[in-house]
Amino acid sequence: MKYQNFNQEIIELVGGKENIQAVVHCMTRLRFTLKDRSKADTEGLKALDGVIDVVSNQVAYQIIVGTHVSEVHKELTTMLGINDDAPTQQPKAKKNFVKAALDVVSESMTPILEPIICAGLLAAVLSILSLTGLISPESSTYIILDTLRSAVFYFLPIFMAMSCAKRLGANPYLAVALAVTILSDSINGVSGLTMFGIPLPEITYSNSFVPILLAVWVMGYVTKFIKRIVPNSLQLFLTPLLVMLIMLPATLLVFGPIGFYLGEGIIGIFTWLLDTVGAWFVMMLYAALQPFLIMLGAGNFIMPVVASLIAANGFDPAFITACTISDIAVGGAMLGYFLRTRNNKQKQLFGTVTLSAILGITEPAIYGVFVKYRRPFVAVIIGGGLGGLFAGITGVKAYSVAWGLFGLPSYIGEGDFSNLWFMVASVIISFVGAAVAAFLLGVPAEEDDSQEENAKSNQESEGKINLRTIPLKSVVKGQLVQLSEVSDQAFSSGALGKGVGLIPEADDIFSPVDGEVTVVFPTKHAVGIKGKNNEEVLIHIGIDTVELDGMGFDIDVQAGDQVKVGQKIGTVDFKSIKEAGYDTTTIVVVTNTNDYLDVIPETNRTVCDSDLSMNIIFE
Template sequence: MAELNILSPVSGSVLPLDQVKDDVFAQKLMGDGFGVEPTNGKIVAPVSGKVTLIAETKHAIGFKTDDGAEVLMHMGIDTVELKGAPFTISVTTNDTVSAGQTIATMDLNAIKSAGKEATVMLVITNSNDVLSSINVHTGKITAGEQAATAEVKSTESAVSGASKVDISKDSKYDKLAREIIKNVGGKDNTNSLIHCITRLRFYLKDEKTANDDAIKNLDGVIDVRHAQGQYQVVIGPEVTDVYDAAIKQLGSQFADDDATAQAVAETKAAAGPDNRSLWEKTKDGFSALIGVITGSMMPVVGLLAASGILKGLLQMAVDFHWTEVTSQTYILISAMGDSAFYFLPVVVGFTAAQRLKADPVIMGIIGGVLVYPSLIGIATGKVVTGHLLGMVLNTNLFGIPIHMVNYTYSIFPIIAGAWMAHYIERWLKSWIPKILQMIFVPLFEVMIVSAVILVVIGPIITLISTGISWLLNAILTANYPIAGLIIGGFYQCLVIFGLHWAIVPLIANDIASKGYSYLNAIVSMTMVAQGAAVTAIFFKSKLNNIKGLAGAAAISAFCGITEPSIYGINLRYGRSFIMASIGAAAGGLVTGLLHVNMYGFTGALIGFPSFFTPAKFGGGMGNEINFWIASIVTIVVAFVLTWMFGFKDSDVEAAKNVTKRKTLGKD
């Protein structure tokens, strides 16, 4: 343990860091330290050590002490906008300075005339790694006098000069950033880091130190380039996530926002006009949409699979009369299995916002608005105030009649909301003063996005769903085998966008009024087909992560929950979803030819008791046998097609290479 004496870099009044008027510093996001309200502009070195950073706009200087403490001195608040005019720096990067040595001046009058705060903030950016404690001496002080005493632990770099962190809490971006930093030579070999639309761009002291091969082989890296005096690591669309993680580890003194903005603008301009055909644009747009949907769902796929298995086991317990749906045990376990699906808009709102660069917490709250009990009560109630284009108007907003939808189990409206929120946030922040943004950005964002979903997106989805349900019902009435073929082949496409919920009332109405549902029998085969496809992938793949996901998704699908199969595997790799849909079409055709009927609501393999014919309909085992024949046909066709044509392990790497081809053409 060593003691580090930190001097005040300027004469004035020392104040605790949490009292400075900059949220980032006040919340100690940059590290622990203190602030000084200056009375003159003479700046001295707060510690002895090496100068590691001088910002291009001269408002910030970084130091590294012999004890390993990384000290950042930030002169003024938002003074980066002044482009260096008020500052004169008398040292250069890599200079060795002594504590108390005069190193700069700042023009306080110029800063105040520009409407900026002149507060000097000093923080130890690797506080979590090197500090045991820090004691700040508040009050009036002269430049060069002791302002704080810190207890510094003995440290060693975790990765060639990068700070130690708790890697057990790392995201995939943190881990990738850490490996890249290590292999470019760590902090000690890094001058600064910017990014463009697809690449991290390092300014290194010695590019020969970087290990090209190691970086190229990292999962998440597409390629490495040496160009424009930069060491460029090609990441692709997720470059900003990796960049943020890298700067978090390196320290903000390594960032250059102006250079980054210029690089982004230049690479966009260099891309030139978009000469793709309408078909190519449509195809790429659809691929991007599917990417957003699957990317938003991937963090919760495992949870959905587990919940689906639990729901299947609970249904089995009911079918075998081990419990009743009215029992307290059923209610409690049902809540455990159903919660992930019921509150899906909340969870997906958070994950979609992370992917689409909106505020995850705000989108989680908007998801909560969609599943708010009072709104669900309106959507599922019987109050009717009017009709519009076949929709029931069941409530009003500011006196305007609207159609309220039940958003539980839905994902597409909240993903659309996250996309809107990204642009609305930027617009709000462009005109709301920074000091008011913490309150008014969430206020307006929640109101605007929630209102658009409730008033526009929900009713549009209802109109589309109503049309689809009418069409499916017409096909089913016309010819059962043809209906089985068509509905079986396309039903899971509706699941992707949440449009399948329009079919549920048809099924529920059939079972309530007639006691059976031919439509539900077809739907059941589509679940079996998705499960069969991921089962084939489970047995074929040699990748542990794919096998683990496919196995859990298969069990869930056979229990009637196909979301993990679709979003986790089949839709991500495309062909397997198509093969599963062909298998479902074959199973649906056989279901129609054998006139398989369904006398319960629960489908897939777990729902086999729903296919026993009740005594009032004649009884017997014929329908149950036909159900198993159709299921076996579905499983065989989906399994074999997926095994032969739907998936191979190289598809996982191919997905990465597609991104590589696209991104290398942009920069």
């Protein structure tokens, strides 16, 4: 029992044996299901020698211990007396209905943001072309382009059906069939319809998301029930027919009316809030706090509300404006850090995430810098709050769903530029305010980092180190990003070793080194390889993909196999993983980084499997 004392301390600090309902593990962390999380001493666990970090979320209470987690887990379950026949299957966390609904909405919106953003930016381009007189609003060209913009929102139920079907256990094609049916001319917005003699209310399903979301949610349960009662030999013929015969009437009679009035109620609540409290307060609060929402994974939940507001009013009176102001404030905070720091490595990081934040992509800054330094949150609260307050007072409106610097033209009103100028002033206030605040707050631990960098530079200049390198190739074709930019704190902090992130553009996975496969996690989402120079490389495919239980992963090697650099070791269906709502970023780290002088990643760029991803430096 190598980890007996360590495990005994963990058991005591999580509240004792009686507080542990279940415990499983992934590649680096123990995932506890606790009966009462308030009994767990999180700070005590973080201070425990051998614990890298503790993460508590709706899925599980997670204690990150490193790549030897399987050994720790094996002894832990023995001490707990837990029958561990399936150690890799994650227990499903019990969620209340409201939390489950919020998760479904947020995760379902993520895959369909691209067409929504496209429509928003297209609206901005058309506004500019129309106001400058380059294209007449009555011309065929304008009408065709505007049709693309309007079609995205009109057919929102179809996008939502496809996006949430797999997440809710329904057949995506049957879900889309249901969506196109309720959008047909014979049903959508038609009055006087009856079904089985029951009058149907007049409902406009276009531009909505709640009715189809409720219908697909129930479709998942109906599908499972029918598959249990229909013989296997008749599944192909009877299951889709029975599902549709049940779901179409149920949607028109129940979920359609519920969803329609629920959607109207949501809009009414936000309209009341804006009318009574004021847009200035809503914008100020949301612009100041959006980074916290993104960090908690709730950044996309507001999108269905925004789509409904634009469909009902022709504009969004608060939220998209606040999103853009907050994003620009994040960029301002990173610029303040860029100007303040003297550390070259930090300058490179802050400069890179500054640009991405200004363009509307703030995750690299939030997960790579904000989580680590924390003070930027204060800077954004100051800058974003001031910008949001100004936008609210001046009544800025967003006429389409587009944020970031390139989304500003969408604030042009019909023949009126004043809305745009007020928005430009708002983002300037947020950017400057956050930059000044971040500069004054300073960069924590900067001096130590600078001293370490200078010492290393002096050592090299004096010729005291005769350097040799171990090159590591890319494991997948795609976009190489710095480890600090990935959205998993355990990896981005460098606690599990230095390395890189790769945003895949192909499905094949390759070995980065010559060596021996030491472990293939049963859910296939992670592979460990020990190179011929004793480098220990962990390939972690996707973030939180352990929850998929192997779905989409086809790994061709097993522990003990010898592999060559560039050898294909498996295939991953990244498209289905992304559609399921998971981040596909593939992380490659050298877990025994401390055994070497340094691990130096390549710069951000597009790489093929044969390209260099990082170098291990040793004497």
